[in-house]
Amino acid sequence: xxxxxxxxxxxxxLVIGLLSACGGEPATPPVAAPTASSTPSSSATIxxxxxxxxxxxxxxxxxxxxxxxxxxxxxxxxxxxxxPSKTPTPTPELSSPAxxxxxxxxVGKAGSGEDYDRDTxxxxxxxxxxxxxxxxxxxxxxxxxNPVSIDGCTITSGTLSDPYTGTTINFERGPATxxxxxxxxxxALGNAWIAGADRLTQDNRxxxxxxxxxxxxxxxxxxxxxxxxxxxxxxxxxTSFRCEYVALQIxxxxxxxxxxxxPEKQAMTxxxxxxxxxxxxxxxxxPQLPATTPEPPAPEPVEPQPPAPAEPALPGGDxxxxxxxxxxxxxxxxxxxxxxxxxxxxxxxxxxxxxxxD
Numbered sequence: 575x576x577x578x579x580x581x582x583x584x585x586x587x588l589v590i591g592l593l594s595a596c597g598g599e600p601a602t603p604p605v606a607a608p609t610a611s612s613t614p615s616s617s618a619t620i621x622x623x624x625x626x627x628x629x630x631x632x633x634x635x636x637x638x639x640x641x642x643x644x645x646x647x648x649x650x651x652x653x654x655x656x657x658p659s660k661t662p663t664p665t666p667e668l669s670s671p672a673x674x675x676x677x678x679x680x681v682g683k684a685g686s687g688e689d690y691d692r693d694t695x696x697x698x699x700x701x702x703x704x705x706x707x708x709x710x711x712x713x714x715x716x717x718x719x720n721p722v723s724i725d726g727c728t729i730t731s732g733t734l735s736d737p738y739t740g741t742t743i744n745f746e747r748g749p750a751t752x753x754x755x756x757x758x759x760x761x762a763l764g765n766a767w768i769a770g771a772d773r774l775t776q777d778n779r780x781x782x783x784x785x786x787x788x789x790x791x792x793x794x795x796x797x798x799x800x801x802x803x804x805x806x807x808x809x810x811x812x813t814s815f816r817c818e819y820v821a822l823q824i825x826x827x828x829x830x831x832x833x834x835x836x837p838e839k840q841a842m843t844x845x846x847x848x849x850x851x852x853x854x855x856x857x858x859x860x861p862q863l864p865a866t867t868p869e870p871p872a873p874e875p876v877e878p879q880p881p882a883p884a885e886p887a888l889p890g891g892d893x894x895x896x897x898x899x900x901x902x903x904x905x906x907x908x909x910x911x912x913x914x915x916x917x918x919x920x921x922x923x924x925x926x927x928x929x930x931x932d
């Protein structure tokens with residue numbers, strides 16, 4: 575019992591000391607009196623001084639409630655966005671004379687061209703200015719530098735500054751060289767036919783084919799690559815000439831009331847956007863060519879004539895040619911007076927003494 579009696583005061587003494595320390599004044603712990611005992615025993619154990627900032631006793635661990643899962647919602651497949659359509663290129667407004675003329679042209683759908691026949695529908699080279707020379711040689715004389723002619727019409731040589739390629743070509747007439755320079759129809763006749771020329775009269779089509787406004791001397795191979803294509807399909811490789819080229823086409827189509835297709839008009843518009851002041855080319859009047867199909871004169875009444883006496887045979891044999899074609903086929907033309915086969919009926923000159931000379 576004495577052991578517990580001694581331990582209790584010591585415990586209370588420590589508690590009182592701690593309370594005094596908290597109160598601001600240090601307390602001197604009393605010296606514990608030794609415990610009398612005949613048998614040595616362990617001293618009373620002094621518990622460790624509690625920390626001035628005791629660690630709070632952790633509260634019992636509370637199980638953290640897991641969030642209640644929300645009901646699973648079916649995710650809808652995303653709706654694919656529509657494929658963006660190509661934004662059309664805005665058509666620039668053109669205020670130039672060429673642009674205004676283009677805007678006035680009718681837009682139509684080109685024909686198939688299956689019924690196109692150049693020779694039948696447009697004829698060959700004519701003489702639009704009635705100067706005795708055909709349109710081909712007139713254009714060579716106009717477009718070549720230093721043209722040379724042997725007869726006042728036929729151009730045999732000259733120098734061409736080709737507008738389609740920007741190159742210089744020395745032209746020499748001949749079987750192997752004449753095709754180096756060709757006369758191009760700026761609005762190709764095949765294109766004209768499918769763009770309204772099928773409604774023109776034959777005379778107007780011949781005028782279109784021989785109109786200097788629609789003709790240019792150009793590099794032959796390049797002209798071949800163009801063929802009958804319109805501006806949506808072909809433009810001159812020489813880009814510096816494209817504005818003038820398109821203006822020429824517009825002028826020709828305006829003059830002969832031809833139409834353009836929608837792609838053709840768009841291509842022309844894009845070219846002219848680069849030359850906002852482009853003029854239309856100057857042009858003379860539409861060629862007034864002689865009617866290609868004149869009305870035949872009414873036949874005059876012919877009185878019956880007695881048969882003509884047979885021509886006397888000429889010295890030299892019994893050779894007879896029914897006409898000059900027969901003479902040429904036999905290799906006998908021309909036939910001079912006195913030669914076998916000559917007769918006055920084959921001599922158109924009458925006084926020259928030469929039959930079937932041309």
